[in-house]
Amino acid sequence: MTLTHCDDSGAARMVDVSDKPVSQREARARAYVAMSAVTLEAVAENRMKKGDVLATARIAGIQAAKxxxxxxPLCHPLALSKVEINFELQPSSGRIRIESYCKLAGQTGVEMEALTAASVAALTIIDMCKAMDMAMEVTQLCLLEKSGGRRGHYQRGDDD
Structure with a gap:
């Protein structure tokens, strides 16, 4: 297996994508923030002292993707055409499901942008709720799906 981010001497390098064809690239990622029922209820009812948790986390996720x-370090700067962050409150599981979606027409994929968006949205939720619940945790951060590029389509099998 050849490592694409290392040169012949083993030094880290950014991959040259200039010869790759432009294609539409999309990626979806997921993360969960587990929290107490009381904290989840306060988020749902927009009662957190720092403000609207989900609106702030959405903006943070979009900014993170950008x-x-x-x-x-070795990610290419990308001209994203779309970034979307969605939340699903899951009271029965005591968590918030975060899903990010990134899209562009370009020469390299957007998987890392989608993963970064989901993770920073999750961290923002924790930041905004930590005064109420220090035991929160981010779980199950993963790539759900990606399309475009040389490797084509990938879809994770356990997408819930």
Whole structure:
């Protein structure tokens, strides 16, 4: 197996994508934030002292996708055409499901942008709720689906 992010001497490098064809690329990622029932209810009823948790987490996730190349050293800066962040409150499981979606027409994929968006949205939820619940945790961060590019379509089998 050839490592694409290392040169012949083993030094890290950014992959040259200039010869790759432009194609539509999309990716979806997921994360959960587990929390107490009381905290989840306060989020649902918009009663957190710091403000609207989900609106703020949505903006944070979008910004994170746009800044992915600033955070992950070998990622290419991308001109994203769409970033979407959605939430599902799951009281029976004591958690919030976060799903991110990123899209562009380009020469490299958007998987890392989708993963970064979901993770930063999750961290923002924790930041906004930590005064009420220090035991929250981010769980099950993963890529759900990606399309476009040389490797084509991928879909995770356990997408709930």
């Amino acid at each position: 800044k992915c190349s600033d955070l992950i």
